[in-house]
Amino acid sequence: MLKDITLGQYFPGDTPVHRLDPRTKLLLTVAYIAAIFMVGSWGGYALVFAALVCVCAVAHIRPKALLKGLKPLVFIIVFTAILNLFFTRGDDVLFQWKALRVTYTGLERAVSMVLRILLLVSGTFLLTYTTSPLAITDGLEKLLSPLKKLHVPVYELSLMMCIALRFIPTLIEETDRIMSAQKARGADLETGTLPERAKALLPLLIPLFISAFRRADELALAMECRCYNGGEGRTRMKQLHMSWRDGVAFLLGAALIAGILLLRRLGI
Amino acid sequence: MSLIELRGLTHIYSQGTPFEKTAIDGISLTIDAGQTVALIGHTGSGKSTLISHLNALLKPSGGTVLLDGQDIFASKASIRAARFRVGVVFQYPEYQLFEETVFADIAYGPKNLKLDEPEIDRRVREAAAFVGLDAGVFDRSPLELSGGQKRRAAIAGVLAMEPDVLVLDEPTAGLDPAGREDLLARLFRWHEIRGATILLVTHDMSIANRCERLVVMAEGKIVLDGAPEEVFAHDGQLLSIGLDLPAPAHIAKLLRERGLDLPAGIYTLDRLAEAILALRGKGAGPC
Numbered sequence: 001m002l003k004d005i006t007l008g009q010y011f012p013g014d015t016p017v018h019r020l021d022p023r024t025k026l027l028l029t030v031a032y033i034a035a036i037f038m039v040g041s042w043g044g045y046a047l048v049f050a051a052l053v054c055v056c057a058v059a060h061i062r063p064k065a066l067l068k069g070l071k072p073l074v075f076i077i078v079f080t081a082i083l084n085l086f087f088t089r090g091d092d093v094l095f096q097w098k099a100l101r102v103t104y105t106g107l108e109r110a111v112s113m114v115l116r117i118l119l120l121v122s123g124t125f126l127l128t129y130t131t132s133p134l135a136i137t138d139g140l141e142k143l144l145s146p147l148k149k150l151h152v153p154v155y156e157l158s159l160m161m162c163i164a165l166r167f168i169p170t171l172i173e174e175t176d177r178i179m180s181a182q183k184a185r186g187a188d189l190e191t192g193t194l195p196e197r198a199k200a201l202l203p204l205l206i207p208l209f210i211s212a213f214r215r216a217d218e219l220a221l222a223m224e225c226r227c228y229n230g231g232e233g234r235t236r237m238k239q240l241h242m243s244w245r246d247g248v249a250f251l252l253g254a255a256l257i258a259g260i261l262l263l264r265r266l267g268i
Numbered sequence: 269m270s271l272i273e274l275r276g277l278t279h280i281y282s283q284g285t286p287f288e289k290t291a292i293d294g295i296s297l298t299i300d301a302g303q304t305v306a307l308i309g310h311t312g313s314g315k316s317t318l319i320s321h322l323n324a325l326l327k328p329s330g331g332t333v334l335l336d337g338q339d340i341f342a343s344k345a346s347i348r349a350a351r352f353r354v355g356v357v358f359q360y361p362e363y364q365l366f367e368e369t370v371f372a373d374i375a376y377g378p379k380n381l382k383l384d385e386p387e388i389d390r391r392v393r394e395a396a397a398f399v400g401l402d403a404g405v406f407d408r409s410p411l412e413l414s415g416g417q418k419r420r421a422a423i424a425g426v427l428a429m430e431p432d433v434l435v436l437d438e439p440t441a442g443l444d445p446a447g448r449e450d451l452l453a454r455l456f457r458w459h460e461i462r463g464a465t466i467l468l469v470t471h472d473m474s475i476a477n478r479c480e481r482l483v484v485m486a487e488g489k490i491v492l493d494g495a496p497e498e499v500f501a502h503d504g505q506l507l508s509i510g511l512d513l514p515a516p517a518h519i520a521k522l523l524r525e526r527g528l529d530l531p532a533g534i535y536t537l538d539r540l541a542e543a544i545l546a547l548r549g550k551g552a553g554p555c
Contacts, residue, residue, distance in 0.1 A: 180325050181364035184356040186380030206366035
């Protein structure tokens with residue numbers, strides 16, 4: 001069922017992770033991504049994994065929810081693994097069959113690439129699982145606000161992102177509804193050759209586009225009716241505040257990066 | 269012989285996540301061929317979830333759905349067969365229109381049935397006539413039609429598949445009173461002529477009381493099931509689950525409370541008028 005897609009979904013909660021300032025979480029996520037690329041040893045991966053598990057435990061996110069989010073990526077992960085496994089050059093051959101050659105370097109690289117993708121994606125999922133889309137856009141807008149001096153339309157960008165995020169569940173629901181309706185009329189979306197299946201999507205896509213445009217129109221009208229006129233001079237109901245928690249989070253993040261660099265130096 | 273039989277049907281949305289929600293809870297129900305049944309319930313009582321099981325759109329978390337005694341989830345072929353035998357018209361079906369012309373849109377279902385051209389043509393014309401759609405609009409884009417016409421075109425798209433069971437989820441929502449009456453009359457005519465089973469999902473009692481049988485749902489369970497007069501006799505229970513009585517039944521109830529000796533089982537305007545006239549004939553009461 002489409003409704004069960006968890007990509008970008010927010011799980012409401014009241015844990016220390018949920019209560020962090022969205023800016024902190026955004027910055028830490030960026031730092032986390034950078035940290036994963038700094039990892040230079042197996043010990044480093046273990047450390048990042050341990051950190052991920054800790055955050056999961058504190059945020060009360062079930063590992064099952066994370067794994068479910070990773071499901072759509074199986075293809076990319078397998079693809080990356082195969083590419084790295086068979087196309088890495090090296091002299092330390094482990095196994096050879098005709099043109100296929102697996103080297104020790106290739107194996108090592110394949111495993112570390114897969115680990116990297118898994119950790120990267122599940123780490124970013126943690127951000128969306130524990131932060132409401134509205135809070136993310138709010139934080140992003142604040143973080144990007146220095147760019148306003150360079151005439152980057154930060155308000156508009158964050159508004160667009162906010163609307164896009166807001167409408168993902170609505171559009172999924174809508175797709176679900178239209179899919180049900182067309183299936184009830186005997187639409188067959190699952191079988192057939194590729195061109196047939198692409199053609200079978202038309203009855204789904206056309207009503208979806210029509211309704212998306214209709215919704216956009218209605219939203220624009222509703223915003224105009226309430227005199228929305230862009231960013232300048234707008235005040236907010238919820239102000240963002242950093243607290244001691246955010247300080248602790250930054251310290252832990254710094255410790256993680258220091259740990260990774262140390263393990264890399266030590267070669268563990 | 270029961271046409272549709274539900275046995276202990278349960279559906280849980282998002283099972284295993286914090287959003288887990290039991291929409292329907294152990295429902296058992298049999299519907300005979302040729303019956304007209306109204307499924308009534310408050311918003312969120314599980315009506316729409318229930319009907320999505322009848323043509324195998326949703327897989328039950330527990331229990332079975334039998335069509336003519338056969339489990340519809342037995343195989344891919346049986347699922348597909350159920351889709352064609354049980355025609356479901358969802359809420360606001362006009363949003364499913366997509367073809368370039370009204371004709372092509374109504375023909376979408378029959379085409380999926382792999383029928384030949386003359387048969388498709390016959391079915392489209394018949395279905396359009398049934399819902400009161402003029403042949404003059406066949407070549408227009410369905411998006412140019414008025415709201416009421418769109419609704420009719422969408423319903424015709426399901427009728428054209430000539431299903432044995434027609435399931436309609438709030439078919440008259442958002443229509444004006446005249447359009448509502450006309451559409452309902454046409455649907456019941458379809459039932460009379462084709463002998464098809466009709467399951468009408470609604471929370472409007474004035475629509476429900478035209479069916480032979482009412483099934484009332486609350487919080488995922490069936491709470492009342494029977495002929496209209498039996499169900500409307502439980503007026504207290506209906507009101508307590510947030511449902512209304514049909515206006516004539518309500519008036520009869522109020523008159524009875526004022527001391528008029530009206531018989532039980534009044535739920536249509538005609539009956540109410542008859543009962544009041546009968547009282548007047550007896551010379552009892554102030555009317």
